[in-house]
Each structure stands twice: as C-alpha cells, then as structure tokens.
Amino acid sequence: MKLLLDLGNTRLKWALREGAAWAAQGAVGWNEDVVLALHDAWRGMATPNRVFGASVVDGGRESQIAAVISACFALDIEWLRTPAEACGVRNAYPEPSRLGVDRFLAMVAVHADSPLPCVLAGVGTALTLDALTADGQHLGGLIAPGPQLMQQSLLGATSRVRVERPGRILEAADNTPDAVASGCWQAAAALIERFVAHMSGPLGGSPMLVLGGGDAEVLLPLLSHPARLSPDGVLRGLAVWSDAHSPLAPAF
Incomplete structure (x- = not known):
C-alpha cells in the first residue's frame, strides 16, 4: 500500500493506493491549516508501506509535509525529481530537472493509458x-x-x-x-x-x-x-512511476 502526494501550487492532493485502486484520497488547500487537515484525514487510515511525493512548491512546505508523514506513519517521503527519462517518456529539456515534475507525471499517466x-x-x-x-x-x-x-x-x-x-x-x-x-x-x-x-x-x-x-x-x-x-494526472503518473520503482518491478 502506497501513499502518493501531489504538492501543487494551490493545494496538496493525496491518494492511498492499494493494488490498482485508490483506497482513499483527498485534498487540502495551502490557504488552510494543512498540518491539522492532514492529521484529521489520516487518523485511523491504514498505514502505507511507502510514501511517494511530487512537488512544485518550496522546500519549506516540502519539509512541513515530510514532518507530518513522519509523525503519522514513521516514514520518509521518496521525492521524485524530474528525470531525463522514465516509464517510456523522454524529457525534451536539456536540463531535465527544469521541467516541472507535474508536467512530466501528467505525460507519464497519459502515455501509460493511451x-x-x-x-x-x-x-x-x-x-x-x-x-x-x-x-x-x-x-x-x-x-x-x-x-x-x-x-x-x-x-x-x-x-x-x-x-x-x-x-x-x-x-x-x-x-x-x-x-x-x-x-x-x-x-x-x-x-x-x-x-x-x-x-x-x-x-x-x-x-x-x-x-x-x-x-x-x-x-x-x-x-x-x-x-x-x-x-488526477499527477497522482496517476506517480502511481505508474512508483510501480516501476518497486523492488519487484522490471527495469525501464
């Protein structure tokens, strides 16, 4: 079971994935009390085995969410930084990390589907x-x-x-x-x-x-x-990427 996090400009979206389905999901705006909202949302939720995150926000907010994950589940977030190539998608940027990870994962999701x-x-x-x-x-x-x-x-x-x-x-x-x-x-x-x-x-x-x-x-x-x-293109792309990078996944 994996917890997937999409830290966007306006809000944080999350989904708990079990097999090929969402077991739970939600969102919270950055203009809200994010820490309290996530603690409330995740109270009593099944504990994930791993946590994957994609972020287009600043390091301070990433650290804030990492602290919530540590407090709730005693896990670290495995952050995806935009690669040159993954899951069948090849990045056009000469400096791959300059492409927003949200854009890359949206392409991964669509390419995996169609x-x-x-x-x-x-x-x-x-x-x-x-x-x-x-x-x-x-x-x-x-x-x-x-x-x-x-x-x-x-x-x-x-x-x-x-x-x-x-x-x-x-x-x-x-x-x-x-x-x-x-x-x-x-x-x-x-x-x-x-x-x-x-x-x-x-x-x-x-x-x-x-x-x-x-x-x-x-x-x-x-x-x-x-x-x-x-x-939910970013979350679905992150799900594809996390599956590809699980211990039993074939190499891409």
Missing part, C-alpha cells in the same frame, strides 16, 4: 502545454498564466478595471466583470488551440488533446478541438 500522439494542457494556477509523440518523446511545450491568474494580474495592474462580481464567460460582453472573465478564459482556449494546430505536423496529424488541472472542466466547453479530461 500511447498516442497528444497535447496535454494543465489548466491551473499556470496554463501548461506539452506535446508528446506516440513513442513517448516529449517535444517541448509552453507556460502561461492560467485563466484565474490572468484575471488577478489584470485587476492588480490596472486602476480603472474593477469588478464587483464574478464574471460570466461570453462570446462578447457588455460589462467589465464579464469582459474580464471572458477575455481571460477565451485567451487560454485560443492558446491551447493554436498550440495543437502548430504541433499537429510534428506529431504526425491531429493529436489527442488531454486536459488536466483544477480548471480543466470549465475550459473544456470553450474548445473547438475535441478533448478529454484526465483527472
């Missing part, structure tokens, strides 16, 4: 885009602010753009709240579709488009290109 040419879009605090060939070669990608961060940045950098309510996503708006929300969400959708169009040639045709991240469901209906959701 080894087809694809574009992966992570829609969260950041909007990340990656192109992956059928044989697992990463062709690189893009990073931009996510739709919510775009809105926060716009409102924080302007003096006269003010909103008094959350905006609706429309094709054309006649008020500022809807104009801000619509412009940022449509900008994200347009960037994804442009990246898919430009990477179709290198990927050998129309690639499968896969969306992950906390805002993926909101963005999905804005896209004209067919797409599917890939929930």
Whole structure:
C-alpha cells in the first residue's frame, strides 16, 4: 500500500493506493491549516508501506509535509525529481530537472493509458502545454498564466478595471466583470488551440488533446478541438512511476 502526494501550487492532493485502486484520497488547500487537515484525514487510515511525493512548491512546505508523514506513519517521503527519462517518456529539456515534475507525471499517466500522439494542457494556477509523440518523446511545450491568474494580474495592474462580481464567460460582453472573465478564459482556449494546430505536423496529424488541472472542466466547453479530461494526472503518473520503482518491478 502506497501513499502518493501531489504538492501543487494551490493545494496538496493525496491518494492511498492499494493494488490498482485508490483506497482513499483527498485534498487540502495551502490557504488552510494543512498540518491539522492532514492529521484529521489520516487518523485511523491504514498505514502505507511507502510514501511517494511530487512537488512544485518550496522546500519549506516540502519539509512541513515530510514532518507530518513522519509523525503519522514513521516514514520518509521518496521525492521524485524530474528525470531525463522514465516509464517510456523522454524529457525534451536539456536540463531535465527544469521541467516541472507535474508536467512530466501528467505525460507519464497519459502515455501509460493511451500511447498516442497528444497535447496535454494543465489548466491551473499556470496554463501548461506539452506535446508528446506516440513513442513517448516529449517535444517541448509552453507556460502561461492560467485563466484565474490572468484575471488577478489584470485587476492588480490596472486602476480603472474593477469588478464587483464574478464574471460570466461570453462570446462578447457588455460589462467589465464579464469582459474580464471572458477575455481571460477565451485567451487560454485560443492558446491551447493554436498550440495543437502548430504541433499537429510534428506529431504526425491531429493529436489527442488531454486536459488536466483544477480548471480543466470549465475550459473544456470553450474548445473547438475535441478533448478529454484526465483527472488526477499527477497522482496517476506517480502511481505508474512508483510501480516501476518497486523492488519487484522490471527495469525501464
């Protein structure tokens, strides 16, 4: 039994994996009392044999979570730092560790499920885009602010753009709240579709488009290109990686 941890920019997601299934899972935001929330969530839970973690946060928060794991289960976290190659996926970055481990694991998850040419879009605090060939070669990608961060940045950098309510996503708006929300969400959708169009040639045709991240469901209906959701991609990729690195696993 393994406990898998995904330390993202906005929240920590976790899953207890037994065999091929989740025995338990949950999430806690960094704006909450993370230590108390995890102690409460894990009280009475079955004790894992190993703990694996993937992190895009600072070392201080990693140490905080490591202390909770030690207190709850008397185990250390086995952190995955982005490799040059693992589980059939080959990293395009000349300095492999510079690629976010969340992006790498999302590719691992999709490649394990469907080894087809694809574009992966992570829609969260950041909007990340990656192109992956059928044989697992990463062709690189893009990073931009996510739709919510775009809105926060716009409102924080302007003096006269003010909103008094959350905006609706429309094709054309006649008020500022809807104009801000619509412009940022449509900008994200347009960037994804442009990246898919430009990477179709290198990927050998129309690639499968896969969306992950906390805002993926909101963005999905804005896209004209067919797409599917890939929930918990980092945790599922971490599960694939942890299986490959168990004592009885074959070498990759």
